[in-house]
Amino acid sequence: MTTTAIDPRSREDHDAAGERRFDELIAQDSRIEPRDWMPADYRKSLTRQISQHAHSEIIGMQPEANWITRAPSLKRKAVLMAKVQDEAGHGLYLYSAAETLGTPRDQMTEDLIAGKARYSSIFNYPVLTWADIGAIGWLVDGAAICNQVPLCRASYGPYGRAMVRICKEESFHQRQGFEILLELANGTEAQKQMAQDAVNRWYAPSLMMFGPPDEDSPNSQKSMEWNIKRFSNDELRSRFVGMMVEQIKVLGLDLPDKDVRFDEETGRWQHGPLDWNEFKEVLAGRGPCNAQRMERRREAHEDGAWVREAAAAYAEKQVLKTAQAA
Amino acid sequence: MTGGSTTGDDGAKAPSSGPREPRAAWPLWEVFVRSSRGLSHVHAGSLHAPDAEMAVRNARDLYTRRNEGVSLWVVPATAIITSDPDAKDQFFESPQGKDYRHATYYTKSEGVKHL
Amino acid sequence: MSEANASATRITPGNALRPEDIALLETKPGDAVAQYALWLGDDALILAQRLGWWISRAPELEEDVALANIALDQIGHARSFLTYAGRAWDRTEDDLAYFRREPEFRSVHLVEQPNGDFARTIARQFVVALYQWELYSRLVDSSDPTLAAIAAKAVKEVDYHRDHSIQWILRLGQGTEESRHRMIAGLKLTWPYVEELFTDHPLVDELGDVGVRPSTLRAPFDAAVQVVLAEADLEVPQVPGSVGGGRLGRHSEHLGYILAELQVLAREYPGASW
Numbered sequence: 100m101t102t103t104a105i106d107p108r109s110r111e112d113h114d115a116a117g118e119r120r121f122d123e124l125i126a127q128d129s130r131i132e133p134r135d136w137m138p139a140d141y142r143k144s145l146t147r148q149i150s151q152h153a154h155s156e157i158i159g160m161q162p163e164a165n166w167i168t169r170a171p172s173l174k175r176k177a178v179l180m181a182k183v184q185d186e187a188g189h190g191l192y193l194y195s196a197a198e199t200l201g202t203p204r205d206q207m208t209e210d211l212i213a214g215k216a217r218y219s220s221i222f223n224y225p226v227l228t229w230a231d232i233g234a235i236g237w238l239v240d241g242a243a244i245c246n247q248v249p250l251c252r253a254s255y256g257p258y259g260r261a262m263v264r265i266c267k268e269e270s271f272h273q274r275q276g277f278e279i280l281l282e283l284a285n286g287t288e289a290q291k292q293m294a295q296d297a298v299n300r301w302y303a304p305s306l307m308m309f310g311p312p313d314e315d316s317p318n319s320q321k322s323m324e325w326n327i328k329r330f331s332n333d334e335l336r337s338r339f340v341g342m343m344v345e346q347i348k349v350l351g352l353d354l355p356d357k358d359v360r361f362d363e364e365t366g367r368w369q370h371g372p373l374d375w376n377e378f379k380e381v382l383a384g385r386g387p388c389n390a391q392r393m394e395r396r397r398e399a400h401e402d403g404a405w406v407r408e409a410a411a412a413y414a415e416k417q418v419l420k421t422a423q424a425a
Numbered sequence: 426m427t428g429g430s431t432t433g434d435d436g437a438k439a440p441s442s443g444p445r446e447p448r449a450a451w452p453l454w455e456v457f458v459r460s461s462r463g464l465s466h467v468h469a470g471s472l473h474a475p476d477a478e479m480a481v482r483n484a485r486d487l488y489t490r491r492n493e494g495v496s497l498w499v500v501p502a503t504a505i506i507t508s509d510p511d512a513k514d515q516f517f518e519s520p521q522g523k524d525y526r527h528a529t530y531y532t533k534s535e536g537v538k539h540l
Numbered sequence: 541m542s543e544a545n546a547s548a549t550r551i552t553p554g555n556a557l558r559p560e561d562i563a564l565l566e567t568k569p570g571d572a573v574a575q576y577a578l579w580l581g582d583d584a585l586i587l588a589q590r591l592g593w594w595i596s597r598a599p600e601l602e603e604d605v606a607l608a609n610i611a612l613d614q615i616g617h618a619r620s621f622l623t624y625a626g627r628a629w630d631r632t633e634d635d636l637a638y639f640r641r642e643p644e645f646r647s648v649h650l651v652e653q654p655n656g657d658f659a660r661t662i663a664r665q666f667v668v669a670l671y672q673w674e675l676y677s678r679l680v681d682s683s684d685p686t687l688a689a690i691a692a693k694a695v696k697e698v699d700y701h702r703d704h705s706i707q708w709i710l711r712l713g714q715g716t717e718e719s720r721h722r723m724i725a726g727l728k729l730t731w732p733y734v735e736e737l738f739t740d741h742p743l744v745d746e747l748g749d750v751g752v753r754p755s756t757l758r759a760p761f762d763a764a765v766q767v768v769l770a771e772a773d774l775e776v777p778q779v780p781g782s783v784g785g786g787r788l789g790r791h792s793e794h795l796g797y798i799l800a801e802l803q804v805l806a807r808e809y810p811g812a813s814w
Contacts, residue, residue: 171638180611195471407451411450
């Protein structure tokens with residue numbers, strides 16, 4: 100049934116109707132699905148956000164994967180492998196969601212390795228000790244979960260569904276990170292120091308994962324109007340600080356921030372100043388590990404080309420064989 | 426009718442730029458998982474694979490890592506036919522207002538047992 | 541009821557057996573059984589260590605997930621076998637994995653071989669998976685109930701590893717000219733280490749019906765290899781077999797580096813808990 104040819108409505112009317120429908124759905128806090136009409140900006144903005152999110156999962160595999168071979172117990176080794184594997188899975192869920200907006204995955208990959216696409220700048224920091232694996236799970240995954248839970252209700256259906264699956268699977272990631280830190284904090288003095296040092300290094304970068312302060316975040320407004328984003332950067336950041344303040348007590352470690360306090364007036368947790376200049380520098384590619392992460396991704400993709408080609412060629416040959424046999 | 430994936434796009438594709446390697450790009454497959462015996466296969470997501478045999482294996486690795494399934498379907502995304510998104514108002518209008526198809530329409534019989 | 545029977549009823553092959561369960565066993569394996577468990581555990585451990593490297597480097601993201609699954613299965617088998625072996629000497633899986641020296645390891649040279657390119661990894665996977673499948677599918681009948689139970693879980697998982705490697709052998713063997721060359725090269729680099737898998741050792745005589753005699757696995761292994769390689773239009777490489785020696789603690793030059801990486805952190809903090 101192709102109605103396009105006999106549809107009496109002109110394209111213009113159709114777009115107007117589509118836009119009306121889109122606005123209605125957003126106003127009702129309903130979901131937009133891939134086949135619905137949507138404003139070009141909505142599509143573009145979502146494609147950017149979801150693909151960046153996917154790239155972050157994939158690049159985010161590297162810093163932790165570096166420790167798979169050195170994990171200090173076999174149980175931790177298995178847990179870390181499963182976690183890094185989950186990140187590959189999450190990248191795949193997100194690429195699928197982004198693909199529904201019309202950009203094929205290989206295009207997104209090309210953009211990433213060509214340096215045209217961004218990913219979370221947190222992954223450009225080096226993972227120096229085993230305690231960093233704990234701090235990443237606790238702080239980085241913790242911040243990510245804080246960000247992602249509201250995204251389960253994002254107005255774009257495939258994105259929301261991917262986030263639901265991801266959040267469900269990620270609950271173990273933060274817990275395993277916390278457990279690693281707790282074990283270290285209760286271990287020898289050297290282990291405890293290792294844990295404190297990792298928290299010191301990852302605390303500020305994890306707060307910056309929520310993005311620039313609200314007044315410097317021009318894209319946020321539109322994103323909130325479209326029901327993609329539900330809470331502002333500062334709102335989520337403050338919520339996260341509040342959780343960390345409590346949890347660090349259990350760890351018996353200190354947050355490297357003497358300015359943390361609950362502001363009765365705003366009802367929000369306040370934190371010390373963050374070095375947004377550093378954030379911009381890392382985002383612009385001048386972080387300690389940007390070049391290394393990109394090189395590894397490019398290498399894996401390029402080294403894998405002959406395998407992908409071989410499998411595609413084999414599939415073609417099989418189709419031909421079946422056709423000839425018939 | 427419109428071909429393409431259930432989660433896929435139906436036309437308004439963003440222009441794709443840059444070089445493509447058509448031979449190396451694996452096609453998209455939609456994955457359906459039966460979570461336990463007696464239940465239907467439910468759409469879980471999609472993935473890329475060079476052919477059907479690899480698709481079902483990749484689906485096993487990707488979508489049943491946590492015991493989520495006892496059976497899988499994979500379908501080439503291009504093989505899925507969907508109702509026309511532009512005509513969905515007309516297409517789904519008819520059942521609207523036909524409340525008498527639902528049991529709750531019949532209030533007088535409330536309280537009568539086994540009905 | 542004897543102790544052996546008690547553990548046999550606790551661990552039934554149908555249930556997913558975890559290393560944590562084995563650590564709680566009351567039975568202790570004898571020295572020979574524990575040595576044998578080391579053989580199998582070390583093979584799985586070193587293979588998992590090798591495969592772990594691929595995660596984040598595979599030819600496609602779907603394959604990252606697939607290889608990680610295989611590595612996770614292998615690390616699971618390693619933990620079970622090492623935990624059981626350790627029961628004989630009051631040592632934990634981690635004591636054995638992290639605090640044995642190179643000559644105390646019992647892995648075969650095959651699993652120590654470098655990953656190389658994807659074809660070489662697949663060639664190694666193909667040999668290991670076919671061998672482990674033949675082995676575990678017989679070990680399920682071991683008179684040692686714990687080994688039988690570990691094998692019962694492992695054989696199902698390894699069956700999938702077998703399938704995974706076969707699918708890739710077919711695709712790489714018949715894909716493009718390049719993939720075919722690489723597959724042939726990968727098989728050739730792997731084949732010298734096949735022979736060691738099927739070499740009998742005096743330990744096997746001691747084990748009786750607890751273990752599986754390696755030489756008995758050669759014929760079914762060769763037959764399975766023939767079928768797959770013929771379908772992939774490939775040939776069994778004609779290369780001399782290497783003498784091996786892994787079961788006696790004489791390893792390839794690679795193992796030292798593997799252990800250096802595996803053990804570095806644990807050894808930096810001896811006695812620490814993680």
